Amino acid sequence: MDNLYELTYTELFLEQLETHENSGQKDILRKIEKLFSEIEMSPKKGTGHPEALLGYGEREVYSRHINKKHRLIYEIFEEERKVMMLSCYGHYYEKKKDKNKLF
Numbered sequence: 776m777d778n779l780y781e782l783t784y785t786e787l788f789l790e791q792l793e794t795h796e797n798s799g800q801k802d803i804l805r806k807i808e809k810l811f812s813e814i815e816m817s818p819k820k821g822t823g824h825p826e827a828l829l830g831y832g833e834r835e836v837y838s839r840h841i842n843k844k845h846r847l848i849y850e851i852f853e854e855e856r857k858v859m860m861l862s863c864y865g866h867y868y869e870k871k872k873d874k875n876k877l878f
Contacts, residue, residue: 780815782860
């Protein structure tokens with residue numbers, strides 16, 4: 776399937792994923808894997824209530840629910856057919872309280 780989006784990962788995302796792995800909460804890891812599969816095919820549709828986040832200008836930054844506590848945040852690069860995973864721990868609004876955006 777050559778029309779899939781390529782997934783890439785920031786260092787922050789990989790660190791947060793490791794935190795989930797070390798927590799032993801396998802349900803979170805399974806949900807992230809499921810979301811990856813959906814995002815590869817269609818990053819703007821699927822489970823987890825995908826929504827475009829405001830405040831990023833021209834950037835296409837989206838959020839999906841992993842569970843009540845955590846969100847998967849990613850940026851879509853349509854022309855390159857790539858999706859960069861930005862964050863998977865906590866809520867985006869917790870991060871945005873700090874005026875310095877994490878991504």
